[in-house]
Amino acid sequence: MLKKSERVALIIIMFLMPLIDASSQIGIINIREEGADHTGKKVCTHIIEEAITNLSNQGGGEVYFPAGQYLTGPIELKSNITLNVGAGAVLKFTDNFDDYLPMIDSRWEGVRVKTFKSNIYAHNATNITLKGRGLIDGSGKKWWDLWWRIKGGEQTNTKWEQIFAEENDSLLQHNEYIKKMGRFLRPTLFMPYECYNVRVEGLTFQNPPFWTLMPVFSENITIDGITILNPDNSPNTDGIDPSSCRNVRINNCHISVGDDCIVIKSGRDEDGRSAARPTENITITNCTMLDGHGGVVIGSEMSGSVRRVTISNCVFQGTDRGIRMKTMRGRGGVVEDIRISNIVMYDIVKDGVMINMHYHETPEEPVSERTPAIKNVFISNIRIKKAKQAVAIYGLKERDASNITFNDVFVSAEKGVYGNYASNIQFNTFQIESKKTEPFKFENSNNIQFRNVTILNPDIDRFGFAFTNCSGLLIKDCFQVESMSNYIKAENTESIYILNNALPGVKNLIEHKNSKVISQDNY
Template sequence: GVDIMSFSPLFYAYKVENIAIIGRGKINGHGKKWWEYVLSFPKDQPRNKWQLMFDSLNKNILLPDDAGQIKRGFLRPPFIQPMYSKNILIDGITITNSPFWTVNPEFCENITINAVTIDNPPSPNTDGINAESCRYVHVSNCHISVGDDCITIKSGKDLPGRTKNIPAENYTITNCTMLNGHGGVVIGSEMSGGVKKIVITNCVFDGTDRGIRIKTTRGRGGVVEDIRVDNIVMKNIKQQAIVLDMQYTRAPAEPVSERTPQFRNIRLSNITAYTKQAMYINGLDEMAVQEISLNDVVFEAETGITIRNAKDIELKNVRVNTKTGSALTIEKSQRVDIDGFNTAKPLTTAPVIKLTNVKDLLLH
């Protein structure tokens, strides 16, 4: 989320047009040495020559609120990173053992990533496809199993991201399978330049920690809006199937300003999920999550849906079967429309729907 000079990716392009990586071969990043180094890095060791060079090259950059990784004096290289480029095609290849983010276009336009397999073992920050502050991104027919998020969408972090102010916009993600990883498709938490007009369809998530996850925190600023998710199957989800969380770092409350993030106009439909928790929506006291709809969705879950600090919420034809607790819990929210909500397994120990401090509710 920060413009910075560091180690070069294996594949790097800067301000070019009409480039492609095509084929049926496998590219191995041999990332193990990098993973071991970052996991065992001693915080107080004397600076080596590479860290001193890093410090020298990055003297005057804008820093995010949390600059711990930058102050450490090194960042691992992404595997494939075009920057400020146009008309990019990545097709058919297999990538394994990336040191860091695997496919990481930044500030690019017109990107097609098709039929790519990414296979990283459990390993730190080895996101699969991470297109940051790009326009017209098309991801299709990919198979991804990684040590972090399978597909992420970002647009800068805190003041550096707001200053650059380049959104991630006009992305389509379709016909993909995603295994393992922290999340299937994740937006944020670095979204200070904004994320908008994103469509995610016809995907399977199996064994990821979460399915769809949109996350931010106080201090980021930026708006996530106009998101559509449709025709998704999730199985063996270890945490939540769907997460919209504006308190990712649990930062303390502050007055509404350009540092306050916003989530709005997010529609999810035709989803089946087998998961630990069905859905978690968590806005801020000072900025509610807004205009969220859930239509034709079935959750088989240990625990149900929790919604907090939200407004203009629509749940239509939603079924939640839980093992414990209420199927739907809503707190500190307003303008909620619930139509055809049901459970096939009502519990004697908890109400199906539990409401606390909810205003303007329509239940039918």
């Protein structure tokens, strides 16, 4: 007969057995228990691969990295697999380029190529996740150093460049851009390629060989609560670059990188148009972005088009530009239906908002599939403080940047708002301080409306508005109490309407040459 203490122990064991059985069915493999070295001295690629394969054969599961440092080569995720890098864990990748062979299908700056495996990649996988409170380190410096040498003109002709040339022989014969970029194309840190249901959460990423996270031709992607910290002098180390993806949610992230923080892309030139895969249905919210080239950028690779994007509740500090849309002749594609709201920008090195269809100067050409378009952009509740330029809009002679609206904006910058080949532009409830140029200057533009605009701390001898070769201008319900000698200057401009403005600080309302003022009714 069992003693009382033995009976109690047996009851506890019987109670715990179902829980033990249940945990074994969850499909979690602790990589350290499988023999992975946690000191970072021994490569554990094979152990990780074996764990993923075993879980995949069971239908899926989680590979767990407890605290420690784990050195590995590239990792290929399969359907229904989660990598969980726990608090105190570092997943550090080797910098032996041979580990990243054979080359795989990828996309490099918008062109489909075969190149090195990404640190973490997946192809045609469903339900893949990267999560945890740990750190993923791409060990990018060795990649950067060789790239700098090649860019500096050194004739390296490494074996990896030779392999790339063999794998991409046809591409190198007809794609001038890839030919110009050379044959050493660094891999991204994480690339899900043609995947569905991708989730990245909680982790910190650093030192990617090239871009950090680049989903390609993928759908239903959530990136939540991650941190990306790349050195400011690291080349092309973008943060998050969805390329020809649908239904992407980027939330609660902190990004400081050596290039653009978040970039939305859809392919380059003929190859992008041929792939014909737009990026659409994108939300970016509650993010902080520091020290990158751009806060949120669309383009320049947008040949497959970018549609239906919202950007909200973000802070940019110290980035070269805040919001940037960039394209050029030859791209084709359309950027449209973009909504940007509740953004605070501070210490912006160049432009607060840049919309540029002249990313590289090219000669004018007839409108065709090569002609890009940017239209239907709505920007509201924006504060820009300490920028070199407030807003710049550059369309093309053959196609304007069009239908762009600014509502409830405060901006303090060295230079004001400039537009060239822009049409159907609105500024509503717009306060601007421009220290070195006219607050608003437009050339070759049409149908521009200014309502409830106030110029702060104006240069008494500088015009508030300057127009050249424009038509269809409305300046209405504006209030200018601070002193200005001159308010509007117009040359070769038609159909200027100046209505219902209160301008007690203005000495001379308008100076015009070869221009026509239709109506004036001001106080």
